[in-house]
Amino acid sequence: MALKNRKLVLFLIFFLLFSFIPFPASAAVDGLKISTKAGFNGYVKTGRGFPVSVTVENSGNDFKGDLLINFYPTYSSSGSRAIHIDVPKGSKKTYSVSFPGITDEGQYTNPTGKNIFLYEGSWKNGKEVEFQGSKTLAIKYTDQSWKTLGILSEEPDRLKELRPLPADSKIETVVLEGSNIPDEQSGLDYFDYILLDGFPVTSLKPDQQEALLAWVKSGGVLIAGGGPNVVQAYGKLYSELPMETRIESRADLTGLESSINPGNEFKSVPVYFGASSAKGAEVILKSGETPIVAKRGVGNGEIWQTAFSPGEEPFSSWKGYGEWFSSILVKARPLKAGNVSGYFNPYDSYFSNVADVNEYFPSVHFSTGQIVLMLVFYVLLAGPALYFILKRIDRREHAWWIVPSIALVCSAAIFAIGAKDRIASPQVSQMGVYKAFGGRMNGIEAVSLLSNTGGDYTFSFKGGEFNGIPGSSFGPSPAPQRFAVIEKGRKEDSATFRNVEYWSTRTLYGSASIEKAGGFETDFHYSGGKITGTIENHFPFDFENVYFWSGMKKVELGPMKKESVLNVDHELNQKYLLAPSFGGYGSQGPGFYGAEIEKMKKSRLENEGISFLYNQSRAQNKPIVYGMTKDQVLHADLVNKKEKTTSISLIYQDVEIAGEVNGAFTVNEDSLSFDLIPIKGGNIDFPPGGKEAYLEYGIYEYTLHLPPQLSTGTEKFEEISIMLQTGQAVYSIKDVKSGEFMSLESPVTSITDGPERFVSANGEITIRLDKTGQGDPNVRLPSVTIKGVAGK
Numbered sequence: 001m002a003l004k005n006r007k008l009v010l011f012l013i014f015f016l017l018f019s020f021i022p023f024p025a026s027a028a029v030d031g032l033k034i035s036t037k038a039g040f041n042g043y044v045k046t047g048r049g050f051p052v053s054v055t056v057e058n059s060g061n062d063f064k065g066d067l068l069i070n071f072y073p074t075y076s077s078s079g080s081r082a083i084h085i086d087v088p089k090g091s092k093k094t095y096s097v098s099f100p101g102i103t104d105e106g107q108y109t110n111p112t113g114k115n116i117f118l119y120e121g122s123w124k125n126g127k128e129v130e131f132q133g134s135k136t137l138a139i140k141y142t143d144q145s146w147k148t149l150g151i152l153s154e155e156p157d158r159l160k161e162l163r164p165l166p167a168d169s170k171i172e173t174v175v176l177e178g179s180n181i182p183d184e185q186s187g188l189d190y191f192d193y194i195l196l197d198g199f200p201v202t203s204l205k206p207d208q209q210e211a212l213l214a215w216v217k218s219g220g221v222l223i224a225g226g227g228p229n230v231v232q233a234y235g236k237l238y239s240e241l242p243m244e245t246r247i248e249s250r251a252d253l254t255g256l257e258s259s260i261n262p263g264n265e266f267k268s269v270p271v272y273f274g275a276s277s278a279k280g281a282e283v284i285l286k287s288g289e290t291p292i293v294a295k296r297g298v299g300n301g302e303i304w305q306t307a308f309s310p311g312e313e314p315f316s317s318w319k320g321y322g323e324w325f326s327s328i329l330v331k332a333r334p335l336k337a338g339n340v341s342g343y344f345n346p347y348d349s350y351f352s353n354v355a356d357v358n359e360y361f362p363s364v365h366f367s368t369g370q371i372v373l374m375l376v377f378y379v380l381l382a383g384p385a386l387y388f389i390l391k392r393i394d395r396r397e398h399a400w401w402i403v404p405s406i407a408l409v410c411s412a413a414i415f416a417i418g419a420k421d422r423i424a425s426p427q428v429s430q431m432g433v434y435k436a437f438g439g440r441m442n443g444i445e446a447v448s449l450l451s452n453t454g455g456d457y458t459f460s461f462k463g464g465e466f467n468g469i470p471g472s473s474f475g476p477s478p479a480p481q482r483f484a485v486i487e488k489g490r491k492e493d494s495a496t497f498r499n500v501e502y503w504s505t506r507t508l509y510g511s512a513s514i515e516k517a518g519g520f521e522t523d524f525h526y527s528g529g530k531i532t533g534t535i536e537n538h539f540p541f542d543f544e545n546v547y548f549w550s551g552m553k554k555v556e557l558g559p560m561k562k563e564s565v566l567n568v569d570h571e572l573n574q575k576y577l578l579a580p581s582f583g584g585y586g587s588q589g590p591g592f593y594g595a596e597i598e599k600m601k602k603s604r605l606e607n608e609g610i611s612f613l614y615n616q617s618r619a620q621n622k623p624i625v626y627g628m629t630k631d632q633v634l635h636a637d638l639v640n641k642k643e644k645t646t647s648i649s650l651i652y653q654d655v656e657i658a659g660e661v662n663g664a665f666t667v668n669e670d671s672l673s674f675d676l677i678p679i680k681g682g683n684i685d686f687p688p689g690g691k692e693a694y695l696e697y698g699i700y701e702y703t704l705h706l707p708p709q710l711s712t713g714t715e716k717f718e719e720i721s722i723m724l725q726t727g728q729a730v731y732s733i734k735d736v737k738s739g740e741f742m743s744l745e746s747p748v749t750s751i752t753d754g755p756e757r758f759v760s761a762n763g764e765i766t767i768r769l770d771k772t773g774q775g776d777p778n779v780r781l782p783s784v785t786i787k788g789v790a791g792k
Contacts, residue, residue, distance in 0.1 A: 031060025032087075033132040034067070036116065040150075040174050040190055043142045046103045047073065047345035049186030049467070052137065054095045058087040066123040069137065070115035070480040073101035074347045077471025078480040079495075082123055082487045097488065098187030100467045100510055101347060104141055117481050124456075124496075145170060145683050147334065148190060152176045153197035158311030161321040162195075168680040168698070169326035183207040184488070185214035185513075186467050192334035195223040197311040202235040209236060214464075216240075217299030218442055218513060219335035219616075224303060225310040226272040242281035242296035242305050244274025251287040251307070257327070258320030265314040271307035282762070284328075293328065299437055300335055300617055304328070330679050331701075335616060347469060347510065353608040355446035355471075355509035358431040360597050426452045430647040431601055432512065432633055433609035435617060436519045436539075441651065443613060445512040447636040451500045458496040458639040459508065463489055466634055468508035470495065494639070512634050519653055520546075520625050526659030526709070529573045531555075535625065536565045539651065543627035548655075550623035551578040551671070560627065576661055576707040577623045579673045582611035598648065602628060605650040614652070620762075621673040621705040626652035659709045661790040668785045672704040676781070682771065694777040695729070700769040704784055711763030715790040720751040720758055720765070723783040730770040731782065736760045741768050744782075755786075 037053040044050040054067060067083040083095050114135045120127050142148070149171055151159055156175045163173045174191075181204055182188060188211060201209060213236070216222050224234065230245050231238050253266045273291050276283075284304075285293040295304045308315065315321055427450040434443030445466060449457055461468075470484035477483030484506070485496045497506045518540060524533040537543065537560040546557045546566065555570045610626065633649040669691075676684055682698020724731055724747055732741035737757045744767070751758065759765055767782050 031058060032063055032118075033057045033059075034116070034118070035133050036069075036137055038137045038139050040176075040180070042138060043140050043190070044102055045142055045148075045190055046144055047101050047347055049098055049100050049184075049189035050102065051096060051098050051180075051182040051184075051187035054083060054085075054097070055092065056085055056087045056095070057092045058089060060089065062088050063120070065118060065120045065129070067095075068117045068119065068123055068481045068485065069097075069099075070117075071099045071102050072105065072480070073469045074103055074345055074351070074471060075105040076351075077347065077469050078477050079470040079484040079486055080117075080481040082485050084487075096182060096187075098182050098184035100186050100469050101189075101345075102139065103345060115480075123481070123485060142172070147171045147192040147329075149173045149329065150176045150188075150191040150194040151197065152178075152181075152194060152199045153311055154199055155197075155311060158316045159195075159197060161316065161318060162310075162325055165322045165326045165329075169330060170678070170681060171326055171329060178204055178208075181208040181212060183211055184464070185211045185218060187211065188215040188220065191215075191220060193221045193223060193329055193332065195225070195310060196234070197225045198227055198233070198309060200233045201237050202233065213237065213240070214513065216301040216303060217440060218511070219300040221301060221329075221332040221334045222303045223310075223329075223332075224305045226305065226307045227309045228272060230272070237303075240296070240298050240303055242294040242303060243276050243283075243291060243307075245272040245307075246274045248272050249290065251290045251292060253287055253292065253308070255287065256320075256324050258324040260318070260320030260323070262318060262320070263314065266318075269308055269314065270312070273307040284331075295332070297618055299440060300435070300442055302332055302334075302618075304332055327679070330677060333618075333675065333677055335618065347471075349612060350444050350446075350509055350511070351471065353612045354431055354433060354444050354604065355448075355507055357601055357604050358429050358446040358448045358509075359505050359507055360600070361427055361429060361448075361450045361505075362597050423452060424644075426450065426457065426638060426641055426643045428636065428638065428643045428645040430632065430634065430636060430645065430649070431605070432649040433605050433613055434512070434514070434633065434649065434651045435613050436517060436651055436653040439516055439519060441512075441514045441517040441633075443512055443651075444509070444609065445634050446507060446509040447634075448505055448507045449497065449500070449638075451502060451504050451506075454500060454502050456496055456498055457500050457506065457641070458494055459636050460639055461493045461495075461634070461636055463491050463493050465514055466493065466508075466510065466512045466636070468495065468510040468512075470497070470506065470508055508636075514634065520627075522625065522655055522657075524568065524655060524657045526572075526577055526657050529575070530569070530571050531577075531657070532569050534565055534567055535560075537562055537627075539627075539629075541627075541629040541631040541633065541649075541651075543629050546625060546627040548623065548625050549580040550574060552581045554580075557625070575665060576667075576671070576709040577657055577659065578671055578707055579621045580610075580614065580624055582607065582614070601648050602650075605648070610650060610652055621707055622654045623657070624652045625655055626650055657708070661709045661715070663791060664787070664789050665710065665715075666785065666787050667706060667710065669704075669783050671707060672784065674705065674781070675701075675703045677701050677703070679768075692778055692780050695769070695771045695779050696777060698771055700771065702767045702769055702781060704765045704767075706759070706763035706765075706786065708763065710786075710788075710790065711761070713761075715788050717755045717759055717786060717788040718752065719785075719787040720755040721785040721787075722749045722751075722767070723747065724749075725780040728771075728776070728779045730772060732768045732770075733758055734766040734768065736766075755788075759786075 035055045038044060039050045064086045067085055068080045070080050072078045081097060081099060083097055085095060087093050115137060116135045118129050118131050120129045147170060151173055153159060165171045165173060224241055226245055249271055250268045251271045253269050254262045256262050271290060281294055281296040283291045283294045292307050293304065295302050429448045432443055432445040434441040447459060451457060482498050487494045495508055500506060518538040521536040521538055524531055540562055542562055543560045546560050548555045548557055550572060551574060553572050553574060557566055557568060560566055629649050630647055632647045676693060678684060678698050678700050680699040682700055683696040685694040722744060724744060726747050731744040733744055734741050735757050765784060
């Protein structure tokens with residue numbers, strides 16, 4: 001009997017305990033069916049944004065509510081995207097949204113697999129309801145080492161020779177329709193290239209057109225085909241093209257290189273061309289004096305333009321079309337997120353380069369002297385002083401409560417001094433690094449919260465500026481829909497952290513882009529090792545300090561208010577100006593009080609942050625100017641709370657500088673920036689140091705960029721010396737006049753007979769590496785030295 005009583009008591013205890021645990025309310029909604037389509041043909045890429053199409057069919061009563069879809073951009077981050085749905089009885093609606101990224105590592109924290117949740121009314125009231133249809137996103141991951149070409153054409157069958165492209169190009173193709181283009185730029189991150197073939201861009205919604213242009217500016221490569229009516233068809237994109245299309249003519253294109261040569265029908269092909277439409281345009285391929293392929297940098301991306309229509313005959317039936325076209329694509333070098341050496345998840349680098357140190361908040365620091373003084377004061381007050389005072393008034397019996405009271409008061413005072421900032425209001429820390437170009441800024445931003453009470457905290461941002469993900473170094477939430485919810489609006493976006501604990505941190509981090517941001521206007525001249533001129537600040541921010549950086553030399557120019565001008569006159573003692581050198585820096589460990597944390601954040605931005613952005617850009621051995629500002633670059637505000645915000649951001653910009661180099665010069669590999677691009681097959685990874693590369697079997701182009709002062713046409717090249725480690729690959733150097741590659745077989749090659757023929761008009765030297773066999777992947781990059789004389 002006793003045993004039965006004990007079992008009954010235990011049962012009652014467990015029943016009472018579980019009765020206090022809140023479980024989400026869940027009910028079924030009759031007649032509501034939800035289906036989803038993620039990515040493109042169901043495929044996504046790790047760390048890249050992707051679209052999701054949600055179709056809701058309602059055969060029951062009218063329904064209004066929120067659909068939440070969980071996503072895991074990295075192993076240590078997770079969140080949920082909210083979609084507001086309103087589906088009357090008997091109707092069917094489709095909603096399109098974009099997610100900032102996803103990885104298959106997230107599935108390990110979500111063993112149940114459910115990542116779609118439906119709430120009647122607002123998701124904030126916790127009333128979850130059931131629905132018909134899959135509760136998970138059906139996702140397949142494509143190979144990160146392959147690039148992706150999207151084909152946007154009204155008649156995609158005309159481009160059948162580009163589907164698929166040769167396997168050794170490692171470029172897959174996806175046929176798109178206008179309805180596939182998302183309203184948000186992040187939804188296009190799957191693509192490295194997008195080809196427009198006779199497609200009327202003006203038929204897209206304004207948001208889709210903006211997303212397409214923003215995708216280019218953030219690092220994509222757009223290939224625009226020629227035609228008779230492209231002015232009307234391309235709309236606002238037309239002003240971004242590298243050349244006009246006002247001249248209609250015919251060109252001989254039998255010289256296009258492919259293993260299957262063009263036929264006689266290529267002798268007279270309709271072309272549409274004109275003068276270069278903007279600064280920075282460059283003709284890549286000519287037929288006589290007729291430009292056939294041109295390109296122009298637009299932000300961090302590029303627009304390539306063909307004078308011919310890609311889907312017209314004779315191209316559409318040319319068996320060598322895919323081989324030729326892929327050879328053009330690989331030279332375009334797309335810079336979309338994740339498309340870099342090693343094919344890593346970019347969000348991991350965003351966190352390690354910027355976001356992790358943003359989670360440190362300052363706290364009151366008591367020095368050793370202050371602590372000693374407090375102890376001495378307490379000992380004297382609670383000891384001798386108190387004894388004599390109580391003895392004098394004959395009240396020594398009150399010591400039993402006065403001594404602990406003094407201890408409590410002292411402890412409370414110390415606590416209040418140390419915790420006053422954390423008690424008074426929530427704190428927000430912002431940290432960002434940005435590249436400025438053409439009045440726009442692209443970069444990385446981190447926004448961290450330190451709560452002062454428990455509860456929900458909602459950040460609001462200007463719509464489309466911040467593509468942040470919730471995460472930290474502590475791992476993802478097992479229930480993202482109850483951890484952080486992201487909502488997108490036309491004018492404002494928001495991110496809500498649920499049930500934040502007292503004095504806890506939460507972080508959002510990711511890519512950011514700001515339109516109409518202004519820039520530095522520079523009028524610099526470089527001569528005799530001295531830089532002179534002026535710099536104007538047209539950013540809407542005040543800078544604590546502005547710097548000029550060339551090679552290993554960093555010069556402080558001074559503080560700048562917005563719309564102010566600085567006169568510049570500094571000795572650099574450099575023969576020519578170079579890209580900044582980032583090696584050998586590193587950032588210090590964190591302190592726990594204001595000055596040390598701020599110093600650490602500045603160090604992180606100057607070293608890891610700026611080098612990460614610069615190395616992922618299209619900068620070609622150019623120096624930079626940059627400034628540090630404490631103004632909010634990206635506005636992140638807490639809703640219905642008065643927060644204390646601290647912000648620090650670094651903004652940099654490439655600098656074009658007129659300059660003169662006179663006399664003999666010698667340029668070695670330390671003064672040459674480079675690109676290493678796989679042309680056929682292959683994969684690249686760089687170990688620390690940058691002088692070696694891990695190369696898989698394939699063909700690569702190693703392009704070296706001379707300092708801009710040696711690309712003015714006034715220099716005479718006398719010798720190009722090339723040192724190789726033979727046996728690792730087969731090497732050849734490009735003759736820019738003939739377009740042919742000359743074999744390099746000796747460990748040391750000295751070219752003195754017409755070396756200028758190996759230097760392009762914009763100061764580039766191209767060496768081809770043919771990595772054969774499956775031997776040691778570690779390849780020492782060629783060491784190049786250029787000698788000559790400069791001057792008028």
